[in-house]
Amino acid sequence: MLIGExxxxxxxxxxxxxxxxxxxxVNRSFYSRVENGSSSITVDSLMKILYKHELSITEFLHDFGNAEPKLGVYQDKITAAYINKDIVALKEIYFHFKYEDARIKKLLQFLIDELNGVATKKQFKQLNYIFFKQNKWDExxxxxxxxxxxxxxPDDLQNLIDVIIKKCNREETTDRMKQLMVRLAIRYLDICVKQDRNDDEVKEIFTLLKSLPNTSEMRMYKIIAVYYDxxxxxxxxxxxxxxxxLKNM
Structure with missing residues (x-):
């Protein structure tokens, strides 16, 4: 099935x-052509449409008929708003968040503060402690x-990525965890490029990304890996x- 379908x-x-x-x-006529398969939509526009209608990109790619408001939908909304530096959207999610999860509430406040330029190292350390105190490596x-x-x-991040790859690259890992692990790997490459670092962990990540299956979703990540290479x-x-x-995909 095609994206338009x-x-x-x-x-x-x-x-x-x-x-x-x-x-x-996008305008209606262009969107109609996307549905009919005669035009391609960019990843950016795809994400924005899903975000607008509170649809998880994971659900879109793997279970297209399911549009129930699950936690994953909120997670993808938060990620999209953060990447787009949309403080208003993050505040809206914060005040209307439907799940009693202290970790996500604290993360939302931190992201809002970060985008406003007032986040502190103390906040980060508190979040890091909260995230890991249960020693759970879940989605x-x-x-x-x-x-x-x-x-x-830098060294702490390198060690963290190494642990994540070893803990999550297993047969029992869920599809969602694999997707999140790939996102983490891509962001690590981005951070290393900005810091002009090219260590052994970077080489291992490139090996990991090159071995991804050739599914429609993972293919995009493999192309991104070539970009960073x-x-x-x-x-x-x-x-x-x-x-x-990538912009024209």
Whole structure:
């Protein structure tokens, strides 16, 4: 099934028109062509449409008829708002959050403070302690770590990524955990590029990403890995070409 068919199924389940589904993101005629398979939608627009209608990208890719408001939906909404630096959206989620989860509530406040430029190292340390005090390496913990990775000291972050890869790269790992692990790996590469670091952990992550299955979702992550590989080898023109291709996917 194509992306356009997926969108149509989800839209029907939400009882939305094409105009309502695409409003504020792409125009109706373009969206109609996406559903019909005659036009391709960018990853950015795809995420924004799912975010707008409170749909999890995981659910979209793996269970398209299911649009119930699960915790994963809130997680993806928070991640999208954080990546887009949307403080208003994060505040809206904070004040209307439906789950009694102290870790996520504290993370939301931290992310709001970070985007406002007032987050502190003390807040980060408190979050880190809360995340790990139960010593649980589950989907939620991996999702939580993703948002505070930039606050770790380089060696601490390297050790953390090493532990995550060893603990999560197992047969019993869920699809959601594998996806989160890949997101963590990609963000680690981004941090290392910005810090001009190219250590053994980076090489291991590239090996991991190259071994990902050729599913529609994982293929995008593999392309992103090639993009960072070009950056690490200072092949900036080729990296720019890949970046343009990713924007047009």
């Amino acid at each position: 997926h969108f149509r199924d989800v839209r029907y389940s939400q009882n939305l028109t094409q105009k309502e589904m695409a409003a504020g993101i 939620e913990t991996l999702w939580l770590i993703f948002h505070i990775m930039g606050w770790y000291e 070009k950056l690490f080898h200072h092949q900036y023109d080729e990296a720019d070409d890949i970046a343009i291709m």
